[in-house]
Amino acid sequence: MPAPDQARPKATILVVDDEPAVRRVLLMRLQLAGYRVIAAEDGEQALTLFHREQPDLVVLDVMLPRLDGFAVCRRLRDESCVPIIFLSALDSISERVAGLDLGADDYLPKPFSPKELEARIVSILRRVGRSAGAADLGDAAGGQGVLRLGDLVVDTNRRQVTRDGERIALTYTEFSLLELLFREPGRVVPRAEILEQLWGYPPRRAADLRVVDVYVARLRGKLEPDPRNPELILTVRGTGYASQRRGEAALAAGG
Template sequence: MDYIRLLIADDDKEIRELIRTYLQRENYEVDTAADGEEALRLCDQYNYNFILLDLMMPKLDGIEVCRRLRQKTNVPIMMLTAKDQEMDKVIGLSIGADDYMTKPFSVHELVARIKAQLRRFMVLGSSENIVQRERSDDLLRYKGLLIDIRKYSVKKNGEEVALTAKEFELLKFFASHPEQVFTKTQIFRQVWSSEYLEDDNTVMVHIRRLRLKIESDPSHPSWIQTVWGIGYKFVGEKDES
């Protein structure tokens, strides 16, 4: 990762500058935006590797910016929210945000989460050596579902399915451990590379969103099944062809 460019969008100048200072210490190129419209203009101008969006911004809020960005990019997006914005967190995750943090937050934890997102999105997505070290076979084949780990792509019945980076990581994790039951905490630790699970919404919303994309009937899922009182498991018939 020789050149990494990040965007920080927040209407609070002190927060923008604080985060930028810490990220520049990690040798990242960092741009900032004070409102949602400026954030979108910058995204049209530059190719970012990570985007941090404050939920409440003038002109366009973080949810609307995230929604528009998800129409054209799968770059990792994290939302900054206030503690009393529970429903907005769920909405943000449901339209494509990969993660969120509540204010006030630890800058050190924020930087750690950003670095984890970048590793998974850039290194696992582009480095064949790392992927092959995790799994010698680049393809996970199930009847009706093909997951190409090296290309970060998924096909359902031969048709390409557009997933965000976090949705792909979630599906890859499940499909790599068929029939194994995982709790929400276990899933969070494996997919989000963190020991800290703020609440159940992060995992639940991402699973709900993934089901909408890969399940024929999301209300009665056949791939990612709920194990009541415990968590979730992946069920699928291996395709040996």
């Protein structure tokens, strides 16, 4: 029987930053935390390494030579739902929203605490079922089955959503948000609770809660017939969001 640390490959993280000092620090810290780490210094090299190594998560600086982080994220999202954490010296809400709109899973302004970055990596990898160690992690929804939302079919085993047999591409974070909101249809889920459940940290500033709003908007854009007049995910002003049943909306265990 293989030893525990050989039972499952360790998560591989691609670090992309044009600052050698940042790459060195992250390489050292993340390797000590048990990850396999590869590093790139520009956007073109990042894409080459991504295709060759197929990492489990990407830590991506926004301001890069040759191809900036936003362009890299856009290219990755065209072909993959790999989790992406943006790093940037640009800490405005508009920059953060721009990054999240492209499909990033989180956004950490520079200068940042390596410890905080490690915590966010752990949270995201736990959500997608990977970690630095070998232990299996439970399903984000705490169960298995099929969720039917009107003409949508949500397969919680495969983490896939289809409409009329056509798959709707969701990132790991978008799918986890869908599961959280529809776990108890009709319950108002505060934005702070969504942030802590999905991103693993409490809100420290207004921009943190804006992350939730951006992701709800992205999810509506993919699932709602008319995102400006949502029928599935309702806004409860000043509090958070609530899911609404359309047709059959129940989690059928084992279905």
